[in-house]
Amino acid sequence: MSKIYHQISKKPGFMKHNGGLLFRDLTKDKYQFKTKIKKNHINKVGITHGGYIASIIDAGAGTAVYRSAGNKVCVTISLDIKYIGSSKIGDEIIGDVKIQKVTNTLVFMNCELRSKKNKIAIASGVWKKLNKNL
Template sequence: MKKHHTLPAKKQVGSMSDISIPEGFRKYHSPKRFPEKIGPLYFKKEDEDLYRFGFFADETHCNANGIIHGGMMMSFMDETLGQMVWRATGRKPCATISLNFDFVSSAKPGEWLEMKGHITRQGVSVVFIRGELYAGDRIVLTADGIWKVLGR
């Protein structure tokens, strides 16, 4: 059984009173950058090359139908898959060339969403990556992307 710790929720209208972040995850800091606008986002270092990323979905991430906005999930995947590519290239600047998504199911406020990704092919100037976004054991979204290593 995974241990969770509780953190105070964001102080925004419509946020949960308590949120449960899985043990070992730390807040992903990107001061004055886009990830701060969609977060908070979290990460956990598994080993030297493996990171896990997640976020607690709350009402601020919802669309008009009361489910987590597709744009939120796509932005999260672009950011976190890009982080994986950046680390895999030795922290060289990279940019998304192509990123394709398939929505498999919906996510709801109150769920912990976690990305699992892996590099499928890495060349000198281009990296191919695949990721899945989960709510528990349920796949919510899959993504296939290509990143360009800049300056090559």
């Protein structure tokens, strides 16, 4: 288990442009990521935009999938998100990822996103392993 979060958004691209994502391994099948909500993540209503929530789940869970697949590149096949609560500027968002199953070609996961004690979203997804490393 790592107590230290590491920035996974080091290369130019969407996630780095949006503030990056911190990540850590907890066990061989449990991972955690986090970020802080900024003004550019907010919609007209004053809460975190659903598209940003989807993006951090895809990036954070995708990193967990990549690591659980032996650092093989994986692509998202499906990502089912249920939006349950909301967050606002200044909130720290934490995502807990549990790898459910790893096969020769697929990885299955569940994720829960929260801020403080408030559940924001839950997700489940399937990734396809590709035969290449980063």
